[in-house]
Amino acid sequence: MRISPDQLVLWAWGPVQLNATIVCTWTVMLVLVLGSHLATRRLSTATRLTRWQNLLEVLVSGMREQIREVSQQDPGKYLPFVGTLFLFIAASNVLAVVPGFTAPTASLSTTTALALCVLVAVPLYGIVERGLGGYLAVYVKPTVFMLPFNILGELSRTLALAVRLYGNVMSGTVIAGILLSLVPFFFPVVLQLLGLLTGLIQAYIFAVLAMVYIASATRTHGGH
Amino acid sequence: MTIDWLTVGAQALNFLVLVWLLKRFLYGRVVRAMDRREAAIAERIRAADARMVEAEAEARRHREAREGLEAQRERLLKRAREEADDLRRTLDDEVRGELAEARARWRAELEREQAVFLQDVRRQVATHFETLARRALAELADAELEAQMARVLIERLGRLDPERKDDLARRASGEPLLVRSAFELPVAVRRALTAAIHDAVGKEVAVTYERTDELACGLELRAGGQSLGWSLDGHLDALERRLAEGLARVAGGGRGDAHP
Numbered sequence: 152m153r154i155s156p157d158q159l160v161l162w163a164w165g166p167v168q169l170n171a172t173i174v175c176t177w178t179v180m181l182v183l184v185l186g187s188h189l190a191t192r193r194l195s196t197a198t199r200l201t202r203w204q205n206l207l208e209v210l211v212s213g214m215r216e217q218i219r220e221v222s223q224q225d226p227g228k229y230l231p232f233v234g235t236l237f238l239f240i241a242a243s244n245v246l247a248v249v250p251g252f253t254a255p256t257a258s259l260s261t262t263t264a265l266a267l268c269v270l271v272a273v274p275l276y277g278i279v280e281r282g283l284g285g286y287l288a289v290y291v292k293p294t295v296f297m298l299p300f301n302i303l304g305e306l307s308r309t310l311a312l313a314v315r316l317y318g319n320v321m322s323g324t325v326i327a328g329i330l331l332s333l334v335p336f337f338f339p340v341v342l343q344l345l346g347l348l349t350g351l352i353q354a355y356i357f358a359v360l361a362m363v364y365i366a367s368a369t370r371t372h373g374g375h
Numbered sequence: 376m377t378i379d380w381l382t383v384g385a386q387a388l389n390f391l392v393l394v395w396l397l398k399r400f401l402y403g404r405v406v407r408a409m410d411r412r413e414a415a416i417a418e419r420i421r422a423a424d425a426r427m428v429e430a431e432a433e434a435r436r437h438r439e440a441r442e443g444l445e446a447q448r449e450r451l452l453k454r455a456r457e458e459a460d461d462l463r464r465t466l467d468d469e470v471r472g473e474l475a476e477a478r479a480r481w482r483a484e485l486e487r488e489q490a491v492f493l494q495d496v497r498r499q500v501a502t503h504f505e506t507l508a509r510r511a512l513a514e515l516a517d518a519e520l521e522a523q524m525a526r527v528l529i530e531r532l533g534r535l536d537p538e539r540k541d542d543l544a545r546r547a548s549g550e551p552l553l554v555r556s557a558f559e560l561p562v563a564v565r566r567a568l569t570a571a572i573h574d575a576v577g578k579e580v581a582v583t584y585e586r587t588d589e590l591a592c593g594l595e596l597r598a599g600g601q602s603l604g605w606s607l608d609g610h611l612d613a614l615e616r617r618l619a620e621g622l623a624r625v626a627g628g629g630r631g632d633a634h635p
Contacts, residue, residue: 157379166381173385180393187401194408196415204408211405230406231398239393255386260379264386 155321156253157260172258179242179255221359222366229365232272236265237358244320244350248343254350256320259313266313269361270305277368286368312360319353489622496618497611504607505557505592521556524594525564528604529571532596535603544576546599551581553597557590557606572596 156171163169190203200208214234218226240256247254255261277286290301323346331339509520535543543552554560554568569582593606 155377157377157382168379168381170379170382172382173389176386176389180389180396183393184396184400187397187404191400191404191408194404196408196411198412198416204405207401207405208409211402212409215406227406230402231394234402235390235394235397238397239390258382258386259377260382261386263378264383265390267383268387268390 155258155260156255157258159253171253172255172261175243175246175253176255176261178252179239179246182246183238183242217359218362221362222369224366224369229276229362232268233358233362233365236269236361237354240265240316240354240357241351244354245347247320247324247350248347254320254324256316256350256353257324259317259321262313262317262320265316265357266309269312269364270309272361273305273364273368276365280369289368308360308364312357316353316357319349323349485626489619493615493618497615500614501557501592501607501611508592519561519564521558521560521564524556525560525568528594528596529568531603532571532575535575540575542601543596543598543603544580546601547576547580550599551583552576553583553585555585555587555590555595555597555604557587557592557594559586560584560594 156175159171160168161171161174187207190207193201194204195201211230211234214237215226215230218229218233222229243254243256243261246252247257274286277289280286290298323342327339327342327346330342505520512518512520512523552572554565554572560568565584572580572582590604590606590608593604593608595602595604595606597604
């Protein structure tokens with residue numbers, strides 16, 4: 152049984168391999184970008200909206216509100232990063248119900264890549280917001296002895312982010328696969344539905360946690 | 376649980392590309408559209424507020440204008456009422472004056488008609504009395520009215536005191552004595568009367584006779600403004616007075632009924 156979509160290599164050229172993870176990621180990207188482009192081609196600024204525009208605005212303003220609630224700051228500069236994390240993970244997990252499609256988030260490589268992006272984004276946002284000195288000072292608070300623990304905490308929470316998402320999505324896929332071989336038809340469908348819910352929740356958790364980390368790095372007072 | 380670091384790098388790159396693409400095609404557009412709509416709504420609210428302020432100012436102006444018009448209307452009404460009162464008073468006075476004039480005219484007319492009526496009554500009474508007296512005397516006493524009246528005048532002449540006779544003589548010295556009668560005196564009567572006058576006043580006195588309608592069934596001797604005689608005038612005057620009193624009583628009662 153295949154645990155990770157990384158193992159399904161569709162095309163290889165020397166050391167460069169095009170596996171299912173990347174192809175599915177591109178599919179998700181294509182769906183998101185194409186859908187966004189089609190839906191935002193003719194946006195109305197009047198008070199009458201199309202249903203698609205209304206849906207998009209609800210989605211975007213909902214994300215902005217969530218970011219504002221968590222960070223207590225203007226959501227403008229965090230929205231592209233955190234919003235894309237949520238949309239990408241959610242779209243990947245939802246598309247997992249399509250036969251033949253494997254969620255890229257079921258690959259530890261993908262979740263690691265996302266967690267690494269968060270790991271990089273947190274200090275970037277922190278430095279932009281507070282300056283290099285202000286950001287680095289966070290690591291020696293409350294005392295300089297806390298420096299190794301803070302660095303360790305930074306790494307461990309990145310690891311936790313990656314493994315939590317991977318574990319949840321991968322387990323859903325694997326359990327569905329196992330059940331499908333034991334009890335066909337009805338029971339796996341219920342589990343798939345449950346997987347949809349879990350996938351959305353995981354997307355939300357990942358995005359909110361990323362936002363919490365970024366907010367803790369950019370906030371002047373207090374930590375997480 | 377394997378990590379393909381090449382895939383990790385590719386996925387990180389994919390994710391960053393996706394961030395850029397979504398920022399371009401989704402967030403930027405949607406947020407801009409929402410901002411523009413919010414700005415448009417804010418602008419409309421601001422315009423509505425401005426219009427509201429303008430409308431309130433306009434309403435205030437209208438209210439003030441209406442109050443001004445109301446006040447002006449009240450003033451005009453008051454003036455018109457005063458003018459109407461004045462006019463009514465003037466008309467009342469005029470009507471009262473006209474009524475008083477009409478009443479005076481009516482009263483004058485009434486009095487004139489009354490006078491005419493009394494005159495008429497007096498004349499008819501005198502005529503009838505004369506006719507009656509003449510007939511009664513002729514039928515009952517076989518006597519003529521003229522002769523009887525001349526006799527009475529002759530008797531009175533005879534009974535005149537000497538001063539009065541002298542006075543008559545003095546008055547008759549310049550002009551003839553005038554004997555006036557309501558009817559034509561027969562010649563015999565004239566002759567008798569002339570003789571009686573000559574006996575009383577003197578033979579040199581000239582006597583003339585005249586018939587007049589002024590006397591009501593009577594006979595009068597007139598000399599220099601003084602007269603001696605007998606006629607129904609006194610009785611007729613008394614009768615006329617009583618009739619006038621009776622008419623006044625009737626008129627007064629009638630007025631009383633008309634104006635309680």
